Amino acid sequence: MREVLAEAAFELFLERGYEQTTVDDIVARAGVGRRSFFRYFPSKEDAVFPDHERCLADMTQFLAAAEYAADPVAAVCDAARLVLRMYAADPEFSVQRYRLTREVPGLRTYELSVVRRYERTLAGYLHGRYAGRPDGVLRADVIAAAVVAAHNNALRSWLRSGGEGDAETAVDHALGLVLDVWGSATTTATTPTCDTAAATADDTSGGSAIGGGAQGDDDVVVLVTRRGTPMWRVVQRIEAALEPR
Amino acid sequence: MREVLAEAAFELFLERGYEQTTVDDIVARAGVGRRSFFRYFPSKEDAVFPDHERCLADMTQFLAAAEYAADPVAAVCDAARLVLRMYAADPEFSVQRYRLTREVPGLRTYELSVVRRYERTLAGYLHGRYAGRPDGVLRADVIAAAVVAAHNNALRSWLRSGGEGDAETAVDHALGLVLDVWGSATTTATTPTCDTAAATADDTSGGSAIGGGAQGDDDVVVLVTRRGTPMWRVVQRIEAALEPR
Structure with a gap:
């Protein structure tokens, strides 16, 4: 039901525009009642990004399991890759949504909030790993922000290109810059x-x-x-x- | 007039709560007409953060003048310090606003958008400085995010403490972590x-x-x-x- 609603919503956003589509239009297209929509999505914005909650939960679970990973920075990079994989699983939908998000200020704001939640999840893990270390919280915050920025740089390039090329390779390369600098063995980025x-x-x-x-x-x-x-x-x-x- | 409106708004937000205060309440307190409010502020949120637009303009101007600064990372760190100085100029107001922002989701979202604009301003400068360099845009995005995260780590600690201690020293220390890693002193390496x-x-x-x-x-x-x-x-x-x- 959740997917049916998200699909109906997205079809309508593309056909009529986001602002011109009401929740009533969505439930009519999906053939369900209005209350069904709000059982699955707190707002119209949420129907545009139906998978972030699950991805955030996956990320939290992944990081809980990575408690003793050798390199905490490598662990948060791996956690960030979960987001990429969610986008890469359906390139056409991801690219269309990216274009829609560029056009609708409310969706951009929503996206910022989601990005912030991913960043706080990564930072929270690093807080634990750096506990007791001088400047541990500062270091955690800075690394989490750097990981998110690197990931999003590659993700957005891929989305802007219309989903051309290998997104995973691009994200690996971008995260490599952060790993080279902040990973436990290194001091600066290298070109051997x-x-x-x-x-x-x-x-x-x-x-x-x-x-x-x-x-x-x-x-x-x-x-x-x-x-x-x-x-x-x-x-x-x-x-x-x-x-x- | 702008300041009178911002002060009236803030007084009311503290007295009655943000959600309970309408634009009509604000203009009544300030003794002006409703149209005056919207001449100065596009929305109620903007009245809570009356100085960010000016600070963003100052930052842009500062970076334009820093076009040939020796170390681009030091230049964006200096630009970020403009934000700190705006907060530190009125500690009491800044601390009260911080508390208000923690309580009102709409203000937190607004703040995220503002932070993002600062980050894009810093990244835009670095894009220019790293133009033609391999991974120049990636590096610019990552460094801008790291600078903002370091700055905000120190700023928020200071706000959480109720404005105790020397905010400038705390921000200098936090930015030092980014400068150590990304500043030209560490990236201009010796001959391999x-x-x-x-x-x-x-x-x-x-x-x-x-x-x-x-x-x-x-x-x-x-x-x-x-x-x-x-x-x-x-x-x-x-x-x-x-x-x-």
Whole structure:
């Protein structure tokens, strides 16, 4: 029923314009009573963004499960990707809604509120992870805002292009800028130029290489990595190298 | 006249509550006609935030004059300080308004829109400064969001405290976190070198040793560790080595 109402609403918004469509028009198109609409949506705006509540709940659940993730910044980046996936699941609808939102000030304001709620959800997780750390709350707020801005930069480029190209790759790239800067292993964004010359492993794509000698606790493991490599990736590589072989 | 109206409005909001105060109440208190109100303010919300339009204009003007500032990130931090100064110029009013805004959803939404306009103003300046640079728009958007988040973290702490302490110092400290990470002092890195390929593995006590060459984005970090070293210690060492020196 919820989907039927959201679809009817969106059809009418595109046909007649958002302001010209009333809730009565929507329920007439959907073939239900007026009270059904307000059982599912608190307002007309909510029918335009029917999936954000579920996505916010998914994000909260994801972050609760990521309590002990190695890199808290990587965890919030992964959480932000849930939003992208929601948009990418239905490109045509997402692009049409983006265009509608550009035209209707009330929808832009609504969208701002939703974006703020995502940001507060990410910041809340980081508050917990940085608890007791000097400037923990400040750092959490700044990183959450940076993650949201990077995600939305890529998402909006994709929406503006009409849904062309691979949105996930674009968002990964954008979040990479934040991870490079704020991820636990790094100080600034990088464009690697020199090779990991002495690396004993043959991986040149990921930015780090690990070599190990004979097995045993006294073995020496040599990790060669660029300064810009995110900590989660370094840990991943070390863990792989240290696994019993 | 504008100030008389804003003061009358605010008095009434505090006395009766925001929702319970009509524009008619405000003009009656100010002793003017209804049309005068709408000559100065498009809506009741605008009367709560009478100075943002001027502050946005000041910010735009400031950034236009900062076109050739050495460090674009320092320039947007300075621009953000204009907002703080507006709040700090009248602590009592700012604190009362903050409390009112927390209670009235419509005012919170209005505030989000204003914050977004500041952010777009800062981002617009950075777009120009980073034009032609790879990921220039992405970088601009992320830095503008980080500056706004840092500024607002400090501003809101100060407002929550009832306007106690030195707001300027708090904002300086918060913006310092962004400047440290994004300011040109940290992004103009030294020439990348590959001369750290040989590990400086002289640490024999803790189980791991880290060597790094000149500071810069493309530095290679070499970690030598025994296979039995706990992961937390490896991460600790890497983090220490990667901290800005």
